[in-house]
Amino acid sequence: MRPDDILGEGFHLTRDPEAHFWRVTPTPSLETLRDLYRHEFYAVDKPRYLEKTDSELAYWHAIWSIRLDLMAGLTGSPGRFLDIGASGGFLLAHARDRGWQVEGIEPSRQSCAFAAERFQLSLFEGYLEDFDPETARFDAIHLSLVLEHVRDPRAFLAKALSMLRPGGAIWVEVPNDFNQLQQIITTQLDKPRWWVVPKHHLNYFDFDSLSRLLTQLGAEECDRLASFPMELFVLMGLDYIGNDNVGGQAHGYRMQLERHLLAGNRELLVNLYRRLAEMGLGRTCNLLARKTLEQ
Template identity: 40%
Template sequence: MSDLSDLPPQASWTDAAGCTHAGAVLHRVQGFDVVDCAHCGFRHVLPLPTPQALAEVYAHDYYRTEKPLYIERYLEDRDWWECVYTERYEWLEAALPATRRRLLDVGSGPGLFLASGRDRGWSVRGIEPSTQAARHSREQLGLDVVNGFLDADSAPTLGRHDVVHLGEVLEHLSDPAAMLRLAHDLLAPDGLLVLVVPNDDNPVQRIVHRHLGVAPWWVAPPHHLNYFDAASLAALVSRCGYTVEHQETTFPIDLFLLMGHHYIGDDAKGRQAHGWRKTLERNLHGAGAEGRQLLAGMRRAFAGLGMGREILLYARRSGD
């Protein structure tokens, strides 16, 4: 019989709606516990910040204090992002009739994804909480971007869309299921949801943490509240009224840590590792169909092993 002292500690917390979130504590960082929550079906921090507290952070502080170079770096990487976004739009264009090209980007950031769609003939709109990023989108790129949060008040003003895109949004929210239900209401019948979230606690990260003694750098409260893998993300999406059509993962940049390139906490080394990844993907894109097929096969293989830095999921609104 196992010694109870060997079992992980448990934590529980009850939210304002009376729901109890409980599970084994996986990590303790900066006063937060990360639990494998039985109620939610995915890992998240306890306690969860209020929506009001999050709104204040992301409206004014996130890009200025947490990621002061984000917009600058994003624009530096524009040619690589164009490759990434081209693939995403090509998938959507193959999955929808040519007459359905209305897209809403939730958390649209500095606007390059929207600009890429506009250049392909899509009708695009964004909603972005950061005043800095929304201003850049409107003033520098001429995009239709609302400065605010997608919530029950703003959703009715945004219209219906064929695609709702949430790139690296769900990990920041205290209630990701509520966001997915709002997105469902914004989609036209048979519309498509696109999600990108970090693929956290993946096999490479666990090996680096447990066997190389590196602290779990991917655990980053209060900005990252939720921690998904492919199975927990797909289950959440399905519960919220969608049918998952495709999942893949992006390049596992964590592999560089296993190669001895310790970029955690070192901005210059981090940019170097990201540069290697960009060069690889740009070169494969530049090789035409053969290179792109190889890149797609690599992503499928990585996803099959649970590897990859982010999860990319496409799902269709169901119940129509």
């Protein structure tokens, strides 16, 4: 791959010299990003996200219970929990019901209002860089589908880890980009690199580059799980690329599969996603780590 040939429109991809994830250059200004995520992201780019997630809560609760259980296994019991990029407070409300003391950070004014009305949650409306917890550090931090959006993922993750107590757990989820299935689709089906979207995704990780970044910042990887490899649908003929309706159909099939496995044998699903992660497959990378160094 020649990164300077991928994007056009004046954008390029370059490798981070230490962790080896891909980065978009030039990077949009901080003011541009703040305006995007405070006002536009849910109103313009994802106008149905809050409503749709709310309608699927039974499914998401089952998925999130796996994460909460694995984090509690590291921390010893539910404790003080922070969700960075909390959206409408869906995970926080579920974690609260399971005994965690919850706080959340969310830049979107629309999402913060939704969380307050729907779940009676008072989120910090703003950005991680502006957040200063008033009390002791957190036992667990959840960071899902956020790191790909930020200007400096190393500084962002370092700030998150600084708020985690030594021995605390952090769950980080990012898209698994430039993976083997995506590469097969681009070469065999002559598709563009649809996952490269420089307006929103400034950083492109895989399991190993995310693990390297966490390790460099003083965290020890404890577990890695994939999510369902959605690209399989394209290879089977259900081409959702550029088609939201077909994408919704594929998402429904994925949920149906996972619901059956969660109800019948949850550990089978967990182990399946561990094995896919070992192969570098899965639409997203999920890493569970423990903070080992004082910061």
